[in-house]
Amino acid sequence: MTELSRRHFVLRHGLAGLSLAGLSPRAMAQPASSRRKLVVILLRGAVDGLSVVAPWGDPAYAAARPSLALGSPGTEGGVLRLDSLFGLHPALAPLMPFWSEGSLGFVHASGSPDPTRSHFDAQDYLESGTPGRKSTPDGWMNRLVAQLPGSAGPTRALNMGATPPRILAGPAPVATLGLGPRALDRKAIDQPAMQAGLARLYAEDPALARTFQSTAEGRGQMQRSMAAGSESVPDASATPVMAMSATHPPSAESADRGAASARSFAADARRLGQLIRRDPKTQLAFTSVGGWDTHVNQGAAQGQLANKLASLAQGLEALAQGLGDSWRDSVVVVMSEFGRTVRENGTGGTDHGRGNVMWLLGGAVAGGRVLGEWPGLDTAALAEGRDLAVVTDYRHVLAPLLQRHLGVQDAGLAAVFPQLPAWAGTPGGLRLLRA
Numbered sequence: 001m002t003e004l005s006r007r008h009f010v011l012r013h014g015l016a017g018l019s020l021a022g023l024s025p026r027a028m029a030q031p032a033s034s035r036r037k038l039v040v041i042l043l044r045g046a047v048d049g050l051s052v053v054a055p056w057g058d059p060a061y062a063a064a065r066p067s068l069a070l071g072s073p074g075t076e077g078g079v080l081r082l083d084s085l086f087g088l089h090p091a092l093a094p095l096m097p098f099w100s101e102g103s104l105g106f107v108h109a110s111g112s113p114d115p116t117r118s119h120f121d122a123q124d125y126l127e128s129g130t131p132g133r134k135s136t137p138d139g140w141m142n143r144l145v146a147q148l149p150g151s152a153g154p155t156r157a158l159n160m161g162a163t164p165p166r167i168l169a170g171p172a173p174v175a176t177l178g179l180g181p182r183a184l185d186r187k188a189i190d191q192p193a194m195q196a197g198l199a200r201l202y203a204e205d206p207a208l209a210r211t212f213q214s215t216a217e218g219r220g221q222m223q224r225s226m227a228a229g230s231e232s233v234p235d236a237s238a239t240p241v242m243a244m245s246a247t248h249p250p251s252a253e254s255a256d257r258g259a260a261s262a263r264s265f266a267a268d269a270r271r272l273g274q275l276i277r278r279d280p281k282t283q284l285a286f287t288s289v290g291g292w293d294t295h296v297n298q299g300a301a302q303g304q305l306a307n308k309l310a311s312l313a314q315g316l317e318a319l320a321q322g323l324g325d326s327w328r329d330s331v332v333v334v335m336s337e338f339g340r341t342v343r344e345n346g347t348g349g350t351d352h353g354r355g356n357v358m359w360l361l362g363g364a365v366a367g368g369r370v371l372g373e374w375p376g377l378d379t380a381a382l383a384e385g386r387d388l389a390v391v392t393d394y395r396h397v398l399a400p401l402l403q404r405h406l407g408v409q410d411a412g413l414a415a416v417f418p419q420l421p422a423w424a425g426t427p428g429g430l431r432l433l434r435a
Helices: 001-015 058-063 089-103 117-129 142-149 192-200 208-225 262-278 304-329 395-404 410-416
Strands: 036-042 104-111 157-160 173-179 240-245 286-289 330-336 356-361
Touching: 001 192, 036 117, 036 262, 036 304, 036 395, 089 104, 089 304, 104 395, 117 142, 142 157, 142 286, 142 395, 142 410, 157 262, 173 208, 173 262, 208 262, 262 286, 262 304, 304 330, 330 395, 356 395, 395 410
Parallel strands: 036 286, 036 330, 157 173, 157 286
Antiparallel strands: 104 356, 173 240, 330 356
16 A cells, blocks of 8 residues: 555545534534634745646646746646646645545635735735725634634634744634644643732723633633543653633744744644544634745755645645544635746746745645636736636635635624625636535
């Protein structure tokens, strides 16, 4: 059995039996909308979507990238065929079982309508949900917390990472899980005497008192959830970080903004999935992976981008396995702030561009398709004569997930995306979900 076949076997059997009979009594007792999960993964640094889902059938693709273009399906180092136009990067082969089973799909030529090529502005706009407007104080996932049906709790929204992300900034409590398996090891703040002292200290400031109470409750809930299983493996190299309430956006010092590399993503992703599965109150989760700013020596079927994609694929596999029976009720969205130039540059890389590809994974996804209008790579079709055009606004991919998957009403959607333009594409919109 090959490595890919072995992983596929494990994955299929690990995720098999996703029928109602396979759900825990606690999960079955929840309303359907409360069981549904949304996990957002941001690839910071602008991943090259034209290498992730390569338009091998577009005649302008290979011509624009003499050394970076991936070959046709069936050739050495060629793409994995998705359809007559698109192919998946060969380093993402571990994800092909998801594609074949219909739980992986893509929306190409998507992204932000704002034309900036600044990592920092583009990430801000993607995370605030208000492209072009810098004054938005909070992130769209934090606003989403208040619009979800059902009762809220301190672990309803979860961030995994070393820094609080812009997308979860705002007044709603957000639990943050640090990186590494020791992120939930007991600290001084877990001691009852310490908690009682801090509660008295913060008692005269109601907002601070509520934040601290949510912090203590959320931390306790996550510790109990992780303690309920035995799949964690101690790792002395882990970095224990744990905080609550992402009320301040991170500093803009680099394109990665503190995001971990793809290399360490798999172990953390599995842990994130386990935590979501074990805590039925967790519905939203966010994490980011850095290192995608490939101006130099990007590589094609092999090289630095291929290595990062291979690690990312392992991480997504691990996330699915960690989610277990929650996979059937989950949608995982992978996106980046913008795409990269169609033409390769003089240093074997690509520069900041526009349109990209959004990934959708999960048991709730109607996958096995590359959705969205393809504008083509002819010079006349490119944005400013150099970039893949943005045909689908990223909010038009997220909006149906919020409404049909998570049960957000029209007014709630307007609160999450206050500047959402009317959909002008295919009647009925993008059909992203099974049900």
